[in-house]
Amino acid sequence: MRKEIRLSGYGGQGLILAGIILAEAAMRDGYEVVQSQSYGPEARGGASRAEVIISDEPIDYPKVTSPDVLLLMSDQACKRFAGSACEGGTVIVDSGLVTSVPETPGIVHEFPITDMAVEATGRSISANVVALGVLNTVAGLVSPESLKKAVSARVPRGTGEINLAALGAGIAASEAAGVG
């Protein structure tokens, strides 16, 4: 098993942290894992991206080429990465931010992620963790317990509660949507 996950949006959405949390959850589940992210000009202004590879054997090639799971949290991210999803892969879109989803080989699931975050925690900044909840529920990557532990371990001090709420909101919404 090798799962490639790409989280993309714009700088400031916290997607790199989301990638780290997901990777750490996978590690807690005993998987091999590699997490990486975009640097360079695209990290400033343009599309930002975090990538995670989860595998049950050592990961040789650490780059994501055609993600099994793709999170798209901006129009620019869509433009750049929608086509990169693997055939039949899971594509999660923040429907509140993305105005139109370009063609993609994956199967699109739309959630108003940022709006959900505002609703659940009052802060749009926790959209990254909401997204994690959604994404993991839809794609079934790691155990919910590990994900929770990883969230607690990695979010900034004092934001644990809020972020667990965000995670819960994401999980609940996707379960409710019947895609979990």
Next chain:
Amino acid sequence: MRKEIRLSGYGGQGLILAGIILAEAAMRDGYEVVQSQSYGPEARGGASRAEVIISDEPIDYPKVTSPDVLLLMSDQACKRFAGSACEGGTVIVDSGLVTSVPETPGIVHEFPITDMAVEATGRSISANVVALGVLNTVAGLVSPESLKKAVSARVPRGTGEINLAALGAGIAASEAAGVG
């Protein structure tokens, strides 16, 4: 024919200039020539040295190993280089400056070179050119005409006369001594 000449004394005696003049004279005579000199700490305080190789074929190895002609103008120079002369080579010593000549495989010719310079030109600084006159007369390296031209071309502006006088004094003295 390959002749190795080493001029040695202390910094400030102008022996590097003397080496250049000798080399230039040899060049004017149509010889191949290499001139080099000491750098490094020994140039400051310790024994200074200039070397000339004159040859009628291209000079491959440009270092002097056992000089055919050796000029010694200080005790330190004697100590360091007297032994380096080749068997039967010409060794010219400034008898006014050198207190004792160590053993040498060469044949020693003593001249009070610096005193001669003061006598001939009133200036000890022209001892280097006096030495050239002596050395060339004794060892017969280059034509006197070329030597004169080289002196005129290389000594500082306005010192031509004095230096030609010095050269003449050196030539005369060695001729008088019957070693020319």
Next chain:
Amino acid sequence: MAVPVDNYLRNQFMPHMWCPGCGHGIVLGAVLRAIGRLDLPKDEVCIVSGIGCASRAPGYLDFNTVHTTHGRALAFATGIKLARPDLHVIVLTGDGDASAIGGNHLIHAARRNMGITTVMFNNSIYGMTNGQYSPMTPKGRYASTAPYGNVERNFDMCELVKAAGGNYVARATTAHARQLSNYVEHAIQTQGFAFVEAVTQCPTYFGRRNKMGTPVDMIEWFRKNSVNAAAAAKLGPEELDGKIVVGEFYRGDAPEYTQVYEEVIKRAKEAAAR
């Protein structure tokens, strides 16, 4: 005839790569307006920079432009100016570029009084590398390499350049964009080395780390915490602590380097002719 700013931009590369609200664009605008008022022919302007966010400026400008190595802009510019004294050579540099790795070239260009205008975009941080402290980061401020607060004092770059021998020295902030532009204009008009420190906001790193709010908040902060030179002269060190002194601090009239070197050429040619 004044030339509008747009005329100096390589529009095809806009929008530029600077973050939203980054003050570098305001400083660059001030520079371009100064060039426009002086109506310098584009072909006679050479812009040189080092490496950093600020140093990306030349790529957007329709002059002879060089984006060199980190800290070395003034050394490259010195070669350009000496080989072509008729060019207007302007160095656009960051605080790290100019005061850290490039500090030596700065003081030597000032000492030689090279006819170069230097505008230092001082955002008190290494922006390009994501927010480490620079020699212009005030003591106590936070940065990614100063997690416990910066223990180093910042240079007073204007004092330093003056002490090194520069002929023109001034400072303004993005809250003083008009003066800033005037200072740059005066700097370009200076014969000899001219230095303008432009205090500017990096909301992304300096602002965020130090909880300074939005770009607008940062500009407001500059405005509130600035004192002009005349007023500053009447204040004591405690009162000036944490304040930004703005103004034109020095104008000298030492001869410019390349002009002096023309003398050398004259003398040398005479000597050679003899």
Next chain:
Amino acid sequence: MAVPVDNYLRNQFMPHMWCPGCGHGIVLGAVLRAIGRLDLPKDEVCIVSGIGCASRAPGYLDFNTVHTTHGRALAFATGIKLARPDLHVIVLTGDGDASAIGGNHLIHAARRNMGITTVMFNNSIYGMTNGQYSPMTPKGRYASTAPYGNVERNFDMCELVKAAGGNYVARATTAHARQLSNYVEHAIQTQGFAFVEAVTQCPTYFGRRNKMGTPVDMIEWFRKNSVNAAAAAKLGPEELDGKIVVGEFYRGDAPEYTQVYEEVIKRAKEAAAR
């Protein structure tokens, strides 16, 4: 208890390599007498130099000594001081070493206020490489790379170090060997960065090229052309032209770097314990 100078020499390497009449030995004597009066334990003194005639000093001194790379003495010294704040770190450097290639490290050491005493042996020339002009060669003087007279102005290094943030700044010449020694003593006692410029004679290159006569003549020249700081304050720039201003110019009390860093360690340990 004062310790005599001889005790600090590595006698086996004497006589030293400096030319007859070279002022470097006088400056070094002044430094050693200061150390002797302060009675610093040899094991607690670390002497650091760069490259040049002046920088050969440490080889002759019976302390912890490092002869580093050209211009970098202060950067090496910064590492030594920060890792061992209890050592007395003294940098002996030439004008080329400190003001040319090493200029940046000098201003940054001053800005950081590193607890280092720097004595710059200023003979206005690159001695070791046979007499090229340095950033301390006065305008108009001759050097092997200034055959038509030097076109560059020299730094006022004391001003520069002060502007950069040093806590102690003084200048004397070999004609003022006693003051010089006192200044070095004060420098060593300074908490923070201390800088003493020792104007000294290079008879071999600077003297000879500029027809300044014997070493004695050069010392006399220094004496005649020196003005003390108090007197200088009353003179105009023309009157001061070509003069050497000697004296103690500045004493500051900014906290020393390694002491401030101790605070960081304290805070960090607290943070880690939390």
Next chain:
Amino acid sequence: MPGRKGRDLRLLQGNECCAEAAILAGCTFFAGYPITPSTEIAEILSEKLPQVGGHFIQMEDEIASIAAVIGASLTGAKSMTATSGPGFSLKQENIGFASFTEIPCVIVNVQRTGPSTGLPTAPAQADLMQARWGTHGDHPIVALYPSTVPEVFDLTVKAFNISERLRVPVILLMDEVVGHMREKVEIPHVSDIEIINRPRPDVPPEKYLPYAAGPDGVPPMAPFGTGYRWHVTGLYHDETGFPTTAAPNADRQMKRLYAKIESAAEEITFTSEESLDDAEIVVVACGITARSARRGVRLARERGIKAGMLQLKTIWPFPYGIIGDIAGRVEKIIVAEMNMGQLIGEVERAACGKCEVVGYSRVDGEPIAPAEIVAKIEEV
């Protein structure tokens, strides 16, 4: 944060891991100047070093950084700096000084695509030769090259140990990709980490000859300020440490410096291999490329090709012997690297015509993928 089974499992970025490993290896001093993609090492150490009573300083440039590191090392502190291409170029003069004066220190170069400013956030493996030859004059150097984050841990510790043991600057070459990616690392308990400290004199100060080496060629080193007053110079020096221009000494000194590395070559040469035994085609690679090479070789085996791979974790001293042996028993060696061909020169030299050596290069800022390796294996 212990993981399952009580092990200290951590998800660490390569750069972060390097910083953690440095501290566990005993590093107490870091001086640096920020540069992508190495900066995280400095950032993390600025936070962690003072926590253990160590010192962090951001210097005015890279030249000053390596100088401060050497200075600190003179006082006995295990010292490190980290940089990338442009900074590595600037450090070269003082790396030569450290090599020649035998002051231990570790220099991390997280490589990016050069030359010049290049592509600051893209990976390349083009500073391999510079790591060996970047400074002027003959000089000994050691360079290690991890390909995974756990290897970063291991080789960072080894870098300090080798540096201390042999009194030589050790360069840790890293790929941008490795520096910036997070992987699972098991951090050993500090008591399980082998730590080597520089040899100290066992004679009293009056008897101390700072450059008199034992049979292993490594002279004992007394920290400054401990009663041993010695002299350090970048001039040729004899056993006393004082300069001499004597030709026989120069010869002796230089040859000892080379010999001390040579005689330890075996203990400091680290490689890792895959299916080498019966391989007919062997891929030689290092760093991130070695991962793809490993996968590529497995895929090739699946297709029935007798492929193998050799990962070089020690680049300098170069394992000529090991590669020469392999060259003698295989048909082809493929050297895969992210540059215009650097390692391949050394491999060709080592192979000495015993087998064909072909290169596979990529120089566009993208890592080489396993499929490319397979294709190359199939092609040759």
Next chain:
Amino acid sequence: MPGRKGRDLRLLQGNECCAEAAILAGCTFFAGYPITPSTEIAEILSEKLPQVGGHFIQMEDEIASIAAVIGASLTGAKSMTATSGPGFSLKQENIGFASFTEIPCVIVNVQRTGPSTGLPTAPAQADLMQARWGTHGDHPIVALYPSTVPEVFDLTVKAFNISERLRVPVILLMDEVVGHMREKVEIPHVSDIEIINRPRPDVPPEKYLPYAAGPDGVPPMAPFGTGYRWHVTGLYHDETGFPTTAAPNADRQMKRLYAKIESAAEEITFTSEESLDDAEIVVVACGITARSARRGVRLARERGIKAGMLQLKTIWPFPYGIIGDIAGRVEKIIVAEMNMGQLIGEVERAACGKCEVVGYSRVDGEPIAPAEIVAKIEEV
């Protein structure tokens, strides 16, 4: 001072000759920082350049010197700097910049015994590999290496010509001995000296693509301030000169840089040989060592040994082909060099096992004498 037969025969020091040749080659700009044993070049140019209306400046260090040289070259001035080991190390970052941005310039390195401060007035040939690999990242470079003062003249002129022709920094490696010795040189009349100038655009400014190269891989270069406003950057850039991070461009750009040198390799490879035709043992050497090798080979021939020699005047690009050919027809190659073995690595690579390659090194600051060469020839 015309010599006999109206020729301009002069007795010149190597460094002096380099300065004279530079001016005759069209050099109008020099920036440098003094360092033994190269300083005379600066000293002479400080006097002579203003005499021809050129500019000399002594910068604050070597980094600034090469930067100023590149800056001046941007305005169209043929520019040069001169240094020795420590300064050469410091210049590396900006040499990479010049190589990558294709700004012509000549860098003289009069080598001394390194590493670090080493033996500042003693010769060594230990910056050979640094000349190729001193800066980070892949980059093209050319390096020439004279062995006599007349060759200094010739190769200095060629250095400028190649630099202009290929828009590449050219390194002139010299031995301290050659830089400091005086020999007879015949200075050609200026009209007899072939001078090559950098390609200039033949299109109007609006059509100018500063990095669009013709078939020879060399793009035309417009001096700053002549109406062509273009952008120079050390980032990867496309034909327009503006930065791009696109991977295919990076690949294209780097490969063009290598190809432009490769395609000119023949015209820029200079060697000199002695009795190669029927030689069984060949000595390969450069610089001052080549002189002893030549004499040594003659002496060996006198003793009936079929010896020959190959002098490399172009070190980079390395003449692998020429040496490979020789290796194919001789029994042994002896590589004589004043270092711990640098050239020999390249020779071994070129020989590729076709003949035995043995080294003869001297690392004590003294040149290799002809007798040593003879002895080595006899020994192998």
Next chain:
Amino acid sequence: MTSAASPEVPVLVRHEWCKGCGICIAMCPKKVLEAAPDGKATVARPEDCIKCETCEIMCPDFAIRVVGGRSKGVAEGKGDVAGARA
């Protein structure tokens, strides 16, 4: 290419260049400008504009041009931003 199509609009905002930093909006002494839903500047009260050029000078993105401004894009003058707002 600008958000102002009608000729009487005194201030042009180059929408593709604007990054929505809000500086012009905050600095305009007459509150002429406002943020659009995407955060970028729009001219909300053109009639209030006094053509002081503060917005143009303060825009870090060269995204604002005051039509027929006094100084033709090379604004000079005394007084800092505070002055302009006062």
Next chain:
Amino acid sequence: MTSAASPEVPVLVRHEWCKGCGICIAMCPKKVLEAAPDGKATVARPEDCIKCETCEIMCPDFAIRVVGGRSKGVAEGKGDVAGARA
């Protein structure tokens, strides 16, 4: 090892270290010192010495030691050389 063997000589010159620069000779306020034929310093008029230590402080070669000087080789005090000579 010194040119002064008898105990009453107030100034010792280390002959092997002296380079004959003449500084001590010129600077001595009492003309105690003179140049020997080899240029090196000798104590010509020991009886005139006032032990001011100027010679010791001014010797660049550490070749002079004033016996029982006030400051035991760590001379301090006010006044420059001119002062000492006055």
